[in-house]
Each structure stands twice: as C-alpha cells, then as structure tokens.
Amino acid sequence: MEQYALIMRHEDGAKVASPEQIQQWMKQTMDWIGNIAAQNKFVSGTGLPFDNAKVVTTKNGKPLVTNGPFGDIKETIGGFIVVRAESVEEAVEFAKGCPVLQGEGNSLEVRRIAIDDGIH
Amino acid sequence: MHQKELIPHLFRTEFSKISSVLSRLFGIEHIEIAEDIASDTFLSALETWTYKGIPENPTAWLYTVAKNKTRNYLHRNKIFSEKVLPQLNPETITSFEVDLSEKNISDSMLQMLFTLCHPSIPPEAQIGLSLRILCGFGIDEIATAFLTSKDVINKRLYRAKEKLRDENIQIAFPSPAEIDKRLDTVLTTLYLLFSEGYYSEDKEEVIREELCREAMRLTLLLAEHEQTDQPKVNALYALMCFHSSRFAARKNSNGEIILYEDQDESLWDQELITKGAYYLHKASAGKIVSKYHLEATIAYWHTVKSDSREKWENILQLYNRLLQIEYSPVIALNRTFALSKANGKEEAIIEAEKLKLTDSHFYFVLLGELYKGMDDTKARDCFHKALALAKTVTDKQTIQKKLTLLQDINV
Numbered sequence: 001m002e003q004y005a006l007i008m009r010h011e012d013g014a015k016v017a018s019p020e021q022i023q024q025w026m027k028q029t030m031d032w033i034g035n036i037a038a039q040n041k042f043v044s045g046t047g048l049p050f051d052n053a054k055v056v057t058t059k060n061g062k063p064l065v066t067n068g069p070f071g072d073i074k075e076t077i078g079g080f081i082v083v084r085a086e087s088v089e090e091a092v093e094f095a096k097g098c099p100v101l102q103g104e105g106n107s108l109e110v111r112r113i114a115i116d117d118g119i120h
Numbered sequence: 121m122h123q124k125e126l127i128p129h130l131f132r133t134e135f136s137k138i139s140s141v142l143s144r145l146f147g148i149e150h151i152e153i154a155e156d157i158a159s160d161t162f163l164s165a166l167e168t169w170t171y172k173g174i175p176e177n178p179t180a181w182l183y184t185v186a187k188n189k190t191r192n193y194l195h196r197n198k199i200f201s202e203k204v205l206p207q208l209n210p211e212t213i214t215s216f217e218v219d220l221s222e223k224n225i226s227d228s229m230l231q232m233l234f235t236l237c238h239p240s241i242p243p244e245a246q247i248g249l250s251l252r253i254l255c256g257f258g259i260d261e262i263a264t265a266f267l268t269s270k271d272v273i274n275k276r277l278y279r280a281k282e283k284l285r286d287e288n289i290q291i292a293f294p295s296p297a298e299i300d301k302r303l304d305t306v307l308t309t310l311y312l313l314f315s316e317g318y319y320s321e322d323k324e325e326v327i328r329e330e331l332c333r334e335a336m337r338l339t340l341l342l343a344e345h346e347q348t349d350q351p352k353v354n355a356l357y358a359l360m361c362f363h364s365s366r367f368a369a370r371k372n373s374n375g376e377i378i379l380y381e382d383q384d385e386s387l388w389d390q391e392l393i394t395k396g397a398y399y400l401h402k403a404s405a406g407k408i409v410s411k412y413h414l415e416a417t418i419a420y421w422h423t424v425k426s427d428s429r430e431k432w433e434n435i436l437q438l439y440n441r442l443l444q445i446e447y448s449p450v451i452a453l454n455r456t457f458a459l460s461k462a463n464g465k466e467e468a469i470i471e472a473e474k475l476k477l478t479d480s481h482f483y484f485v486l487l488g489e490l491y492k493g494m495d496d497t498k499a500r501d502c503f504h505k506a507l508a509l510a511k512t513v514t515d516k517q518t519i520q521k522k523l524t525l526l527q528d529i530n531v
Contacts, residue, residue: 031436033444038452038475042447
C-alpha cells in the first residue's frame with residue numbers, strides 16, 4: 001500500500017463566506033476525513049491557515065520575503081491530508097469526495113509520497 | 121455481612137494490599153513469598169473466625185496477623201533475612217516492621233501497578249498479573265475471564281514473573297521524566313481490563329462487573345495520586361463511570377442483552393453519571409486531547425437519552441477525531457451509525473458499503489439497520505448474513521428478533 005498526499009488548493013474561505021458557511025465547510029471536511037479514516041486509510045493531515053503567511057523568494061541573489069497570498073488566489077494551498085491507497089486511482093476517489101471541490105475553480109492535487117519507496 | 125460473604129469480600133480488597141506492601145518490602149524477585157504470606161493470612165482468618173467468630177475490626181485483625189506472619193517468616197528463614205533482605209532494602213535491616221498504613225498501601229499498590237504493567241511483558245500477561253496481584257483474583261477466575269485453562273494462565277503468569285525478575289524491575293515509581301511514557305501502558309492495561317468486563321458477552325455477569333469494578337478502583341487510585349493525577353487518567357475514569365452507569369439497564373430478567381435504544385433510562389445510575397461528569401471536567405485541564413477524552417465525551421453524550429441533531433452531530437465529530445488517533449473496526453462501525461443519525465441514511469449507506477468488514481456480524485447488523493425502511497430486501501439479506509456469522513446465543517437471538525420484526529412490518 002502506498003501513501004498519497006491530497007493537496008487542497010482553494011480560495012481563502014474567510015474572504016468569501018460567512019462564519020456559518022465556514023463552519024458548514026469545516027463539518028463537511030471533518031466528515032470527509034472521517035469517511036477515509038473509517039476505512040483505515042487516513043495517515044495524517046492539517047489545514048494551513050492563510051493569515052500571516054509568507055513567501056520567501058530570491059531577488060538579485062538575496063532572499064526576498066513577501067506576504068501571501070500568492071499569485072492566482074485559487075492556486076493557494078489551504079491544507080493537505082495523507083492517505084493510504086492501493087493505487088493512484090483509489091487516492092483520486094478519496095480526493096473526489098473533498099468538500100473543497102464545491103467551489104468552482106478549486107482543486108486537489110494527488111501526489112505519491114516518496115519516503116520509503118526505495119528510489120527517492 | 122456474614123462470614124461466608126465477608127472473607128471473599130475482604131480477600132478481594134485486602135489481599136492485594138498486603139501482597140503489594142510485602143512485595144515492595146522484599147523486592148519483585150520474592151513476589152511469591154509475599155503472595156504466600158498474604159494467602160496464609162486469609163487461611164488463618166478462615167480457621168480462626170469459624171470457631172471464634174468474626175473479630176470487631178476484621179481488617180485490623182488481618183493486618184496484625186500478616187505482620188506477625190512476616191516476622192515469623194523472617195525468623196524462620198535466617199538466610200533470607202540476614203543475607204538476602206539487607207541487600208534488597210537497607211531500611212529493613214533495623215526493623216521488621218511492616219507498614220500497613222493507608223499511605224503506604226496506596227503507594228505500594230501504585231508502584232506495583234507500574235511494575236506489573238512494565239513494557240517488557242506482553243499486555244495479556246500484564247492484565248493477568250494485575251488481576252492476580254492487585255485485584256486478588258484466583259487463577260481459575262482469571263482463566264474464566266480469559267476463556268482459557270488454569271494451566272495456560274499459570275504458565276503465562278510464571279513467565280511474566282520470570283521476566284520481571286530477569287530484567288530486575290524495581291517496585292518503584294518511575295522517574296517524573298519516565299512516568300508519562302509508562303503511564304500510557306498502565307492506562308492501556310486498565311482500559312483493557314475494563315473492556316474485558318464490559319464488552320465480552322460470554323462471561324458470567326458477576327465476573328464482568330467485578331472486572332469493571334477492579335479496573336475503576338485502580339484507575340481512581342491513579343487519579344487521586346499527586347504524581348498521576350493527569351487529564352488522561354481523569355478522562356479514563358470518567359469514561360468508566362459513564363459506561364458502568366448503564367450496567368443495571370443492560371440486561372432483562374432473563375439475562376438477555378437490552379440494546380441501548382431500548383433501555384429503561386430510569387435504571388441508569390445517576391450517581392455514576394454525575395461522578396463521570398466531575399472527572400471529565402477535571403480532565404479538561406490542559407491542552408492534550410487523548411483518545412480517552414474523546415471516548416469519555418462520546419460516552420457522556422450517550423447518557424443523554426433523547427435524540428437530537430446536536431447530540432448526534434457532536435458524537436459524529438468526536439468519532440471523526442477518534443478515528444484519526446486510532447482506527448478500530450468497532451469505532452468505524454459506531455462512527456457510521458452516528459453518521460446515519462447526523463447526516464441521514466443515504467449518506468451512511470454509501471460509506472458503510474465502503475468499510476467491507478465482511479467477517480463481522482456487527483457490520484451486517486449495521487448495514488441491515490441502515491437498509492431497513494430504505495430497501496427491506498437488502499436489509500433482510502444483511503441480517504441473514506449477520507445471523508450466519510454470529511457466534512454467541514445472545515447475538516443470534518438479537519439478530520433473529522430484528523428479522524422477525526422486519527417480516528412483521530412487511531406482512
């Protein structure tokens with residue numbers, strides 16, 4: 001069994017929705033994770049809060065620190081979870097249930113975890 | 121209390137105290153001597169009380185006799201007292217006084233608990249030893265509790281004692297730095313001990329309640345001790361209080377299990393529920409949320425009988441978090457039941473089908489319940505599969521009832 005990171009990219013919810021709506025999304029996210037965990041396929045995960053986020057780049061050979069968000073607002077990583085799956089297809093099935101996808105333009109990236117695969 | 125009931129009762133409560141104090145005095149290598157002296161004390165009680173009647177203060181009588189027997193033992197075994205004992209515990213050279221004060225008893229028992237739950241011995245041996253030494257269970261009672269033979273238990277306990285001896289484990293509190301790590305093993309043992317009593321349906325009711333009571337007594341000992349009065353300990357004790365509050369309501373007069381939904385809540389023990397709430401509140405100090413916190417809070421919500429959206433939404437979220445800390449098929453099934461109550465049967469059926477716990481009758485009972493009223497043919501199929509997998513008579517009866525009920529609706 002391999003491990004996959006499901007990386008969520010979405011808008012900063014606090015900017016587009018009411019606290020009640022956000023609470024609803026939180027519940028849906030927790031239920032989604034619970035569904036995966038009930039199949040013994042959940043490994044770990046966390047949200048990545050938008051407030052006080054920084055980006056470090058290089059300008060003229062020196063580090064340059066700017067405040068987030070970064071580029072297109074829908075490209076921002078809002079969190080990730082790591083799941084166990086037999087194949088990338090199974091991991092994709094888990095990703096399809098993520099409530100983040102209710103927002104048009106939001107996305108999930110499914111990436112295999114390289115640790116312990118003997119190559120990386 | 122008559123003598124017939126008094127001696128077994130005292131044996132349960134005092135045997136472990138005497139043998140813990142003596143073991144600490146002699147060291148773990150001589151644990152058998154401690155047990156022998158404690159057993160011998162009760163033998164004397166049985167002989168003497170039968171003829172002379174029960175003394176005014178039976179516990180004090182036992183302590184005095186235990187002290188005398190220890191002194192006699194040390195006199196008779198000069199080699200033991202002169203060569204072995206001084207090396208083990210220098211304090212005892214000057215006096216042979218056995219300290220059976222309340223403080224020394226609880227200290228000794230707690231230290232013994234940490235010793236018996238040492239990570240070097242397997243969990244079932246930890247539970248076995250704890251039952252024998254800290255709960256005063258006989259070998260045959262332990263064998264009944266584990267559904268195995270006396271022979272197996274004797275061997276298991278013997279090997280575990282050898283191991284404690286070989287590893288030279290001291291009967292002492294672990295250092296503060298180590299206490300946290302070791303405490304987890306102790307709590308797991310107490311949790312298993314309680315579950316052994318609470319969930320396994322094929323044991324005699326008396327033994328089950330006794331197992332739960334002993335687990336609670338030892339957990340309370342931890343909760344009340346300065347060094348182990350920690351949030352997760354209080355959470356575990358709260359969990360035990362909430363669960364055991366339903367003991368009287370769980371069976372009808374024929375000894376058949378009454379499911380939670382059909383229980384008469386006037387039989388729930390309010391005193392234990394209040395106690396549970398007190399310890400759960402105590403457990404909320406600090407930031408750590410252990411699995412015991414989550415399970416205790418789920419158990420708390422079950423003490424609220426009436427169904428409400430709030431109740432099941434809370435239970436569902438607690439299960440979601442619990443599963444992230446620790447997966448087990450039972451938690452997954454209970455979580456799916458909560459999902460149906462909070463989000464509806466359609467959603468729960470989709471998720472239940474994904475669990476694929478097809479070797480468990482509980483899984484098919486859950487599926488059957490979910491399909492009931494949605495697709496009764498499927499519900500019947502599921503209950504039949506559950507019936508084929510069920511092992512105990514009680515389980516078969518419960519499932520048969522569900523099938524009959526389903527037929528009645530459709531006639």
